[in-house]
Amino acid sequence: MTETVRWLTPEEQRAWRGFVRLHERLGGRLGRLLQSESKVSPADYAVLVHLTDSPEGRQRHQDLARALEWEKSRMSHHIARMAGRGMVVREECPEDGRGAFVVITDAGREAIEAAAPRHVEAVRELFLDHVTPAELRVLTEISERVIRRMDEDPS
């Protein structure tokens, strides 16, 4: 506790706490909805979305961890569990030394396709239906700017 700390103003504190709380609450609620109606957790969903967005549904394990900002050990455990449920396979790549690939399976594609309609409806009901288009644009700008700064400074 030194005097050089730039403590948050009441407005900043309210904004930051609201933002953190929104994330906690939305994440928790979406997770419960998703898991009560499908076998896909939010973490599964995040991995599967990244893979379906990748060419041939495959990505390096380390790139996937970086994209989600997960610790490598968390990613390894999670991928092992998803592989055990048949959603992804690991493809070792011993010759190039840059680590294994994670590849989505047909069952993985079926799982995310089955979960997607309910996920989209929940995102609308919980979030998008309560945000105006102008607010959504502000949110997009903030998100993309802050992510860009983090990309530029990978500390």
Added chain:
Amino acid sequence: MTETVRWLTPEEQRAWRGFVRLHERLGGRLGRLLQSESKVSPADYAVLVHLTDSPEGRQRHQDLARALEWEKSRMSHHIARMAGRGMVVREECPEDGRGAFVVITDAGREAIEAAAPRHVEAVRELFLDHVTPAELRVLTEISERVIRRMDEDPS
């Protein structure tokens, strides 16, 4: 996949993905910064903040789980780990049947006080410094409105 699904528009998809990604990235980065410089993980931090905001630093286990939208089992495991590290104690309350309290200890208060300056600096550097006051007000409004809707409809 039925035709009644209101799929996201490109703008909505961009906003939602940006928002999810911002949380993933900010959460991951803050977590790494916090844990490299203190013994307090973001989950510990969230619990400790809720307790320090509560009268006498105590809250019902179930109220804490509800406030963070954590599954009860996740909360139980996490509180057990924090208790093992001396940050909180559980106080059983057999007579009223409404479950145990979680109470912050002196060591817990010291841990969050030690972590807070670095946490605040990181929140500024990673996030607040890149958001204008007007944008911050929009974000606060969105967060509080969406949380209020979830409170009204605890599905």
